[in-house]
Amino acid sequence: MKFINYLQDITGVSIFPLASLLLFFTFFVGATWFVFRTPKKVMEQIGNIPLEQ
């Protein structure tokens, strides 16, 4: 039996997977956007933290 058959028994459950999918999709798009938008220099500075001490 499919997942939906179990889930539909919970009141208003349809919002759960949708909301989580949306949340993570937005999050990953945001993270990717941030990662590629941040200047290389900043990334290099942060990446060098272990070598400072």
Added chain:
Amino acid sequence: MQLKDTSGNISVQSPSIPFQQIPALEQYYYDNKIVKAFAYATMLWALVGMLVGVLAAFQLAFPVLNFNYPYTTFGRIRPVHTNAVIFAFVGNGIFMGVYYSLQRLLKTRMFSDRLGWIHFWGWQGIIVTAAVTLLAGYTTGKEYAELEWPVDIAITLVWVIFGVNMFGTILKRRERHLYVAIWFYIGTWVTVAMLHIVNSFEMPVSFMKSYSWYAGVQDALVQWWYGHNAVAFFLTTPYLGLMYYFIPKAANRPVYSYRWSIIHFWALIFIYIWAGPHHLLYTALPDWAQSLGVAFSLMLILPSWGGMLNGLMTLRGAWDKVREEPVLKFFVVALTCYGMATFEGPMLSLKSVNAITHFTDWTVAHVHVGALGWNGFLTFGILYWLIPRIFQTPLYSKKMATNHFWIGTLGIVLYAVPMYWAGFSQALMWKEFTPEGTLKYQFLETVTSLVPMYALRGIGGLIYLVGAIMMVVNLVKTIKGGKLLANEAAQAPALPKAYVKTGKESWHSWIERRPVQMLVGSLIVVAIGGIIELVPTFLIKSNIPTIASVKPYTPLELEGRDLYIREGCYTCHSQMIRPFRDEVARYGEYSKAGEFVYDHPFQWGSKRTGPDLARIGGKYPDSWHYNHMLKPTLVSPGSIMPQYSWLLDNDLDTTLTAGKIRAMQTMGVPYEPGYHKIAVKELLTQAEKIKEGLAKEKIKTPARKEIIAMIAYLQRMGKDIKGEKAASTAANTP
């Protein structure tokens, strides 16, 4: 341009930053003493854990090494090995690396020396207690979570102390930005806390006896959600944090791509938490949960390989150093093994592949590529790098370390290849039919043919252990030649209270500076996965169709089941018949979710060194079981099962029987009200019957012996479904 004010602070003006104050340099000291303590513990428990592992390996090839003694039998030795390696060796390795790197990445001493030492001694105390109690037979019967409830509470307390010390350190840092390694530490801390607490819901019966709060399918799902993520968040994410610190340090160059590391972190912790059900494919777990596990397991390749490549590429342009530097050699093989294991994992979670590999030695090979290669070699590399630094002396012998590297690598190969071979041939033999349509091999034949492979695997493990001994000798000599720099001086300006933006910033930069929000973010990410996976199975009744003929265990069977758990039978026997032609032909009707509703804890197992026992009930007479426990080879010539002769001698302890029934009632097992008052009487009545039955077969034994309870339990397994069939046949007969 520089200006000094009266308090010594320096003001600077730069072209990009209009005007900003940089506080004066502060002097502080890194605590190397606690790092040393965790390093020593790592070395000690490495040897102990591996030695016990070698013993367990050879026990499968040479059963005489079980010594016919309860405390040295495989069923108890194996959990000691897994717990020692995971929580003692790798656990101390994590703390060693975290206490060293955290201070330096945050430019501050640990928050509290005292908390550090409570953490250290608390953890060692837990390890010793774990070893003693597991050998003594106190176990919850849930893999990698075998420790009884008082130890579980102790683990929680020590973990909280570690967390307080870690977050205290983060809060008093002198470096604004939290380097990616620290994200992995935070993610590890919060997720392990969540997994441990959820999986350890137990109903105590006495000081050292409890039952899992969950039953059957639900228990299995929670257990493998925990079990899989113990691999993910104890053996992987903290080690990735260590990788992001120690590989750049050892190679003296920054991580290849800091961009990748950000994506790596979020993707890994989000996806990992969903993958647990891939341990339960083709079982009685609902299909949707299995599919969810497979889908997320496949996705795991991306972040895992992203991380591995990021580590390996850090060494770009430094391969000449790898040729000469044993530390880097260890790191390269560790990353390669990580890559192999994280490619293999998703492949093993494909249902068609899993149908072949599950319950076989293939899984054992898979986890050991991870444990010996990834965890072992990364730890060795860190130890070789760290000990000379904190003892202010060069490594005693680089040549010896290089030899350790080659010996260790040979050990991994010699361990893994026979196990892959064994796993593959075992699966093929299980599934082979004759042209007439009967199973070609008896189960025992599939075991005896693997004995040479088990012996070879033991040799592989032994060689790996020899390498580890060489490392300890090398490091002890290094330590003797140096002097511990207990408090290492360092200088850095204090963190200005007011944060001054250095330009346009994104939301992610915001979270990178905020440890508490990072903790909450990580918790949300892992909790959503856990909730979506677990909640429907608990809320929706139709997930576990009930079977009318399935009844609670009798008091004697319940006592027998507890003996089954005490002796660690689940380490070699499954109780889960998958819906395959060969399994149905060999063991009987495939297992249904409704059969396990009274199983606190579930005992499906994860490995079939011996046959499945889900429908063992009624297959053999009581006398067969009696003789089998006395000496397995009496009834199964060539069997590698240990003897359990003490079950014949030990009196059955019934002092807890009533309490056990009451505990079961509390958890919803439908015994009649007040049944606990007559439980022992009922137990004795059933025991007398078994005793009389045995007497007819010329076996004389008192009724109040452990063997009688064990026989009662074994003869019960799988019988309820048979009862239902008989009832429905009778009802349909005109």
